[in-house]
Amino acid sequence: MADIIQLLPDHVANQIAAGEVVQRPSSVVKELLENAIDAEATVIKLIIKDAGKTLVQVIDNGKGMSSTDARLSFERHATSKIRNAEDLFHLHTKGFRGEALASIAAIAHVELKTKQPQEEVGTSIVIEGSEIVSQEVVVTPKGTSISVKNLFFNIPARRNFLKSNTVELRHVIDEFHRVSLAHPNISFVFYNNGSESFNLPVSNQRQRIVNLFGNKTNEKLVPVMEDTEVLKISGFVGKPEFAKKTRGEQYFFVNDRFIKSAYLNHAVASAFDGLLKNGWYPSYFLNLNVDPQSIDINIHPTKTEIKFDDEHTLYALLRSAVKHSLGQFNIAPVLDFERDPNLDTPYNYNQKESDTPVIEVDRSFNPFHEERNTLVKPSSYRKEPTSSWESLYVGLESKGTKTQHDFSEVHFESDHHSESLFVDDKSIDSGQTTYQLHNKYIVSTIKSGMLIMDQHRAHQRILYEDFLENLTVKGASSQQLLFPLQLHFSIQEIEIIKQLKEDLEYTGFIFSNLTDETVEISGVPISIPESEVSIILEQLICDVENEVPDSNFSITDLLAKSLAKSLAIKNGQALKKSEQEHLVNRLFACKEPNVSPANRTTFVTMSVDELDKKFI
Known part of the structure; x- marks a missing residue:
C-alpha cells in the first residue's frame, strides 16, 4: 500500500499558520502595531482603506531593521526575542515579528521599507503570497513602513467570510483602542479612507481615554490604585450612573498587553453589586502588573488569553481594590455649585468655641400644689401668666355637660385586606377571551x-x-x-x-x-x-x-x-x-x-x- 502521509509545502503551511493568526484585517493591525511598539517607536501612524481589505499600512519611527533582518523577518520561526525555551516565560515584548510577518505575507501583497538610524539608505522588499518579488536599496525615513494590500487575495473562500466594511472597521478600531490605551506614552494617528479619525498625542492614561472616547468621559472615571507584592493595579472604573447596556468600554491590560478574562471581569462586576441594575455593565480601564514568570501568555495564538498562577488571589485583590475606590468616590467631597452657601460656617467662626445655652429652672415649683379650677397667679420667675395644668383640658369636653365619650362615633382605620389566592368565580368576566x-x-x-x-x-x-x-x-x-x-x-x-x-x-x-x-x-x-x-x-x-x-x-x-x-x-x-x-x-x-x-x-x-x- 502506498504511503499517504507527506510533508506540506512551505506556502501551504504558511497559509495554515496564517489562519490561526490572521482572521480578519484587525488581526493584521494588531500584529503590525505591536511590532512598531517593540521597535521602540514614539510616533505610529495607521492607514486603513476599505476597512483593511484593500490596505493596512503602519508607519513608525522606530529603530528599523538591517537588510538581512528585513529579509529574515518573513521566514517562519524567525524571531529576535527568543533564544531558548526558558525565554518564553520571561517575555516583556509583544509578539514574534517573524511569525506574524510570515503569516501575513502568505495571504497578502506586502511591501516593507525600513532603515536604521545610523544607515544612509534603507531596504525595500515586495512579497506576494510568500514569494519575494523584489529586494532593493531605497531612500526612506528612519523606522519601518509595512503595507499589507489585498488581504486573502489567494484564498477567496476566506475573503468571502469577511463581514461588511462597517463591521470590519469596528474590529480595526477596537484593536487600535486596545493598543493605544496600553501605551499612552506613544503618539498614535489613525487615517481611515484618507481622513484622520484619531490623533492621539503623548499623554497620561486618563487623557488618552478622554481623547479616544470624548471629553464627556472625564467626569465618568473613578481612579483605582493598589500596590501589593503580588499585583500592582492602576487605572479607572466608570461611575455606576454611567453604566451601559452593552459591554463596550471594558479593558484589561496585563503588563501592557490587552487580555480577555471572564474570571477577572466577574471580579469587577461583583465589586459593583448593589450599584447596578440587572443587565447593565460598568466601564473599566485597568492595568495589572505581575511577574512575567507567574503568567503564561502562549495559550492562545493571538495572546489575548493568558493563564495566571494564582487566579484566586488576583480575583480578591482586584475586587477589593475596585470596591475601595467606589467607596472613596461615594464619600469624597465634591465641588457642588448648587449647594446653599448660607448653610456654610463663616470663616470667622471656624475656630470659635460654641456657647452652651443657660437654662433657669425653679426647682421648688410643683403644679399639683395649686387648687383645682383656679388660675395660678403670676410668679416672679415666669414672665407671662399661664393656666394651671387642669386648664389644659378646658374645651375638650363635648358640647353640653356630657362627660362620657360616645364610642359609637369613633372611626377606626380599616385594615388592608389582601386578595384571595383563588379568584372568585363571580368576579370573572364571562366575556373575557384572553x-x-x-x-x-x-x-x-x-x-x-x-x-x-x-x-x-x-x-x-x-x-x-x-x-x-x-x-x-x-x-x-x-x-x-x-x-x-x-x-x-x-x-x-x-x-x-x-x-x-x-x-x-x-x-x-x-x-x-x-x-x-x-x-x-x-x-x-x-x-x-x-x-x-x-x-x-x-x-x-x-x-x-x-x-x-x-x-x-x-x-x-x-x-x-x-x-x-x-x-x-x-x-x-x-x-x-x-x-x-x-x-x-x-x-x-x-x-x-x-x-x-x-x-x-x-x-x-x-x-x-x-x-x-x-x-x-
Missing part, C-alpha cells in the same frame, strides 16, 4: 382549543412591521420635545449615527444638531418615551457595529429590527385585558405572525384533543 400567564404569556381561546403567545416576541413582530413600513413609505409621525435632548457619544459612534440619520428621521426622530461628540434631538417617534432614547440609540449602535443580521440584509431592515427589540414590551410586564386583546389582534394582522424578527416562534396552539390526552 388571560395573562405569569406576566409573560397570553392565553387565548380559539375554535380548536387554545393559543399561547409570547408577549415580548409578538410585540417585536408588530413593531418591526410598523417600523419597516414607516422606513419604506417615509411617513412616520413624531412628537416634539419641549426641551431638546442632548446625548454624548464617542467619535466612531457619532459616525454610525450620521450614517443612520436619514433612516432614523423616517421613523420619527428629529435631529436639531450633530457634532463630533454630541447629538441633539428635538423630536422622537410617538411610540418612544423620552427616557428610553439614549438606551435605544446605544443598542442600535451596538447592533450596527456587530451587524446582528448579516450584510445580506439592508440597513433599513437592521434599523427596524433593532428599534423593535428595544421598544417591545418585556416579559414580566402586566397587561390589561384590552391590551392583551389588542396584542393578539395586531399580531394576526401582521404579514408573518408565526415568528419574531429574529425568526423565533411567537405563539403555539393546543387543540382540545391534545388536552384530552393529558387527562387519560
